[in-house]
Amino acid sequence: MLTITDVSKSFNRKLALDAVSLHVQKGEIYGLLGPNGAGKTTLIRIINQIIEADRGTLRFDGKLMSNEHLRLIGYLPEERGLYKSMGVLEQLVFLAQLRGMSKENAVKNANFWLEKLEINDWSKKRIEELSKGMAQKVQFIVALVHEPDLLILDEPLSGFDPLNVELILNELKSLKSQGKTIILSTHNMRSVEEICDRAALIHHSKKLVEDSVWNLRAAQKSGEFSIRFSGNMIAFANALWTDFELIDKKELGDNRFLAVVKMRGNNQINDLLNALMGQIKIEAVEERIPTMQEVFMNLISGKEVENA
């Protein structure tokens, strides 16, 4: 869908993007991650042709990106902006028309989305009369009212209450099921885990990694398992002996515990289970996969150490 190759951009001799290459596949939700100031917004602006790259190429469906592709892109910027004195519907229609849509279709689509996000009663109101949450919804509709194939959403969940966060996440899943491609730039790692298929991490103007979310998490596995059991903690610790390491333990009450264990040597989960059998009553065993938050932190801090 979108192939970015060796894109670089600098502002007043300060490098904002350094030979970044990404590949966003059709129909996926792609997480664009990175700390503040990493270069994500610059990259997003380049994709939206708001600014031009100094070097590198962008291809949309295999073709070099041009103005014609702008109408196939929907954009929700991190810094929200709407005409405050303009009516909701009027504004949506105007912005959809700017993206090349006819007025009739723009009105139809705008009404559809206003109804879907339950703000159709406010369609005649001016933006300045809306609550922040409602204005956020209008901004979200602006990004997709013209039926784009590629949606670029910069922090789409900020400013929403938990109910509306669920609503937006469900809409994104629904859009994905309709074959839309979504680039999601966010600091909300829970949402990345929940809905992103793949992700890239940008740090200090460079791309650090790009892979599926599962692979990114799996790559950071450390062979730790959490085991919930009932029985004697001393018997549990004795059973581990020298082949396994007890990392953490927590008493749950009624002689029930949650322990975190790490393998030593070539031991596998089956070896652990064999060692524990008969000593305690195992209730649940789960391999500990790092959260995206941990992956993010590990990668960033790892890079910092490397740079130091």
Added chain:
Amino acid sequence: MRSSWLIAIRELKERFSNGTFLWMMVLGPLCFLLFLFFLFKSGDEGKKSLKVLIADPAGLMDNKIVSSEGKNVNYYFIGDYLEIEEFRDGKAYQNFDALIEVNEKVLMNKKSFVFYRENPSADVKMQLKFQLERRVEEVMIENFTNLSVDQFRQIKQPLNVDFRNVYDPKNEASDLEGYVGLVFGFLIVLFVLLFGMTILRSTTKEKSNRIVEVILASVKPYQLMLGKITGIGLAALIQIFVWTFFIAIGLIVFRQYIFPDMFDPSNWEGIQVSAEVQQQLMETNSAERYNQFVDLIYERINFGFMFVHFLFFFIAAYYFYGAFFSTIGSIAGTESDGQQFVLPIVIILGLSVYLGFLAVVVPDATIVKYASLIPFTAPVVMMVKLAQGLPIGSYYLVILSLLILVVSTIILLWLAGKIYKNGILQFGHRAKVKNIIQGLKSK
């Protein structure tokens, strides 16, 4: 182009949703008509009938001084001295507007007093002085010379040296037409400044509420800038047309009910005008008509011609200066930040009005010739020149002036587009000249 048009229409709608804009549509022409009304009224000053009592104990003036011009001063005579207090307070004299004291010493000391209740206009003072002088002159000729009055006046007549423009040997052009051109020029400056500030405000507002990023994801900065200038310009044009409509209606109403055309025989009905006076009116030279301002507005200005040229010069000037205002808006962090950069533009606009004034009073000055071609000042100066009437065969100068203005505007819009593109996405900073230079250097 479609995108720029959509942006222009949105801007236009926003102006129409603004109460101030709508109020200006009504109040503007009303103020202008009020100004014209007082201007016309001032043209009537000194025309009202004045009753002047001449206290003439020596019988020098009695029935020998009559009002000859305009018949607005009527003389009455008293063959005795009259104390000033008596004239001021006496019931019998309350109907008189002024008292002229002419005693027998006037032939010696050449001194006479005019006591007035309301200070008469300069015209009336001149008229009184002229008529008194002539009468005293007649008496002195009779007493001290053997010449006839006609002979004396022939000798006394000074040499009349009349300066005439070689391109206007009949001296048809006058300052007054030039001033009408200056008013047109001033309106260009007024609208450029008012709506230029609107461009600046609108641009900084889009920056501060960040909608600009959404817009720029759909259109090029140049399209946004052009759409914005065009939309606000359309609002200005509509404002101008509405003003013109209301002012035209007002002028028609003035003509019909307040300042009728006394030279049109159809207006003589109901007014007692003697055949002699009618004859006089018909023969009167237009320059001597009863109210020079009314005459100027209704008879001497070709409004169709002026309005067409006004539109051309206004549109070109608006885009020319609009490029500056949008550039400032794009590099400014806030509206107030941008206002400091507006000062040079205001000075230039003020200078163009001054040069327009110079074109009225010294039409052939070299600086005026250059100013009529320089894009910054051409709109005002050329409006003055057009109103004064261009010498035959020199209309090409208007075309040349407009052409230079249009070409400069295109170049300026192109340069402004470069700066706009660079500045429009810079937030939270103060405008600096550095930003302009960076924009100009950008690709």
